[in-house]
Amino acid sequence: MRFAVLSAGSWGTTYAAVLADAGNDVLVHARRPEIAEAINTRHENPAYLPGLDLPHALRATTDPARALASADVAVISIPAQSLRANLAAWSPHLDEGTAVVSLMKGIETDTGMRMSEVIQEAAALPAERIAVLSGPNLAREIAAKQPAASVIASTNEDLADTLQAASVTPYFRPYTNTDVVGCELGGAVKNVIALATGLATGLGLGDNATALLMTRGLAETARLGTVLGADPLTFAGLAGVGDLVATCASPLSRNRTFGTHLGQGMTVAEATAATSQTAEGVKSAAALLSLARRHQVEMPITEVVVRVIEAELTAKKAAELLMSRAPKPELYTATAS
Numbered sequence: 130m131r132f133a134v135l136s137a138g139s140w141g142t143t144y145a146a147v148l149a150d151a152g153n154d155v156l157v158h159a160r161r162p163e164i165a166e167a168i169n170t171r172h173e174n175p176a177y178l179p180g181l182d183l184p185h186a187l188r189a190t191t192d193p194a195r196a197l198a199s200a201d202v203a204v205i206s207i208p209a210q211s212l213r214a215n216l217a218a219w220s221p222h223l224d225e226g227t228a229v230v231s232l233m234k235g236i237e238t239d240t241g242m243r244m245s246e247v248i249q250e251a252a253a254l255p256a257e258r259i260a261v262l263s264g265p266n267l268a269r270e271i272a273a274k275q276p277a278a279s280v281i282a283s284t285n286e287d288l289a290d291t292l293q294a295a296s297v298t299p300y301f302r303p304y305t306n307t308d309v310v311g312c313e314l315g316g317a318v319k320n321v322i323a324l325a326t327g328l329a330t331g332l333g334l335g336d337n338a339t340a341l342l343m344t345r346g347l348a349e350t351a352r353l354g355t356v357l358g359a360d361p362l363t364f365a366g367l368a369g370v371g372d373l374v375a376t377c378a379s380p381l382s383r384n385r386t387f388g389t390h391l392g393q394g395m396t397v398a399e400a401t402a403a404t405s406q407t408a409e410g411v412k413s414a415a416a417l418l419s420l421a422r423r424h425q426v427e428m429p430i431t432e433v434v435v436r437v438i439e440a441e442l443t444a445k446k447a448a449e450l451l452m453s454r455a456p457k458p459e460l461y462t463a464t465a466s
């Protein structure tokens with residue numbers, strides 16, 4: 130199959146390499162000519178995956194129209210908040226039958242929309258031409274061909290099956306799912322929970338605190354997801370607990386690292402300056418909290434993360450607030466606190 134991958138950041142380049150290793154014809158769009166040149170000639174992406182060899186068959190271009198020409202599938206991997214504007218420029222170059230796959234794990238701040246919803250609206254595409262890929266997928270590990278699994282979700286089972294077959298390699302094992310809402314929410318909320326576990330790590334708190342945040346973070350993910358129509362079982366899968374574990378526990382996670390910087394006393398501006406790649410949770414947290422409030426869902430961890438990002442709370446005060454909440458049963462209904 131012919132894939133266009135937009136763009137050549139850490140995850141876009143890595144998934145492009147997976148697709149090339151799986152035998153597809155893959156053309157990556159890189160905004161910077163020096164990155165396109167390095168992929169084409171040195172088979173490396175020095176800006177995002179330094180020191181890792183890319184498949185020689187992988188090719189790059191700085192021209193998005195060229196990347197999209199005659200593509201069976203367009204794969205999009207850019208910061209969530211830039212998706213709508215980029216789709217305005219890219220959509221005219223999408224062929225009538227081209228399917229679109231989102232690799233992004235974020236929520237649009239102005240609208241509270243998931244990435245597949247933004248694609249549907251901004252590119253005027255029906256849901257059956259859209260899929261999302263999510264799961265415990267730290268790019269650098271996969272680019273180094275370490276084993277990983279993922280989930281390809283679409284309401285169109287044929288599309289999910291086709292993408293699954295096109296993405297299998299000895300080191301990458303994709304599953305399929307029809308629960309697009311659950312897979313996208315799992316990916317977006319785990320970034321916020323990873324910010325929280327980073328805050329705890331930065332404060333010098335222990336592994337019990339990390340486990341507490343991950344587990345109760347999963348509870349609030351499932352509360353919101355269920356209200357929005359997700360299958361609660363999705364959160365027990367790779368795009369739920371799987372991604373939560375990988376992101377909250379790994380020093381490779383940009384979200385966790387960002388939270389650690391804040392926990393150690395950096396301001397948001399300082400942590401942003403120290404982060405050269407996308408930490409989606411920083412912007413998506415407030416959008417998720419608004420979505421939760423709109424649906425009367427309580428998300429206490431997300432709420433304190435938002436208040437820390439907005440410099441309303443210190444990390445230490447956030448931890449104290451969470452620990453002083455009223456005691457309650459562990460299992461409670463979707464929306465009640």
Ligand SMILES: NC(=O)c1ccc[n+]([C@@H]2O[C@H](COP(=O)([O-])OP(=O)(O)OC[C@H]3O[C@@H](n4cnc5c(N)ncnc54)[C@H](O)[C@@H]3O)[C@@H](O)[C@H]2O)c1
Nearest residue numbers: 136137138139140141206207211233234266267268406407
């Ligand atoms: N890196 C990972 O391990 C990983 C894994 C799974 C999912 N994701 C998700 O994939 C998405 C992309 O993340 P990433 O890790 O590749 O980020 P990155 O920071 O490594 O790369 C971002 C890419 O987007 C481009 N870009 C930046 N601003 C842009 C703009 N305004 N318009 C167009 N292009 C722009 C950059 O040039 C770069 O190619 C995020 O939603 C992230 O949550 C990342």
Ligand SMILES: O=P(O)(O)OC[C@H](O)CO
Nearest residue numbers: 264265266267382383384
């Ligand atoms: O580096 P992060 O925090 O964006 O996480 C990367 C992936 O989403 C992990 O699955």
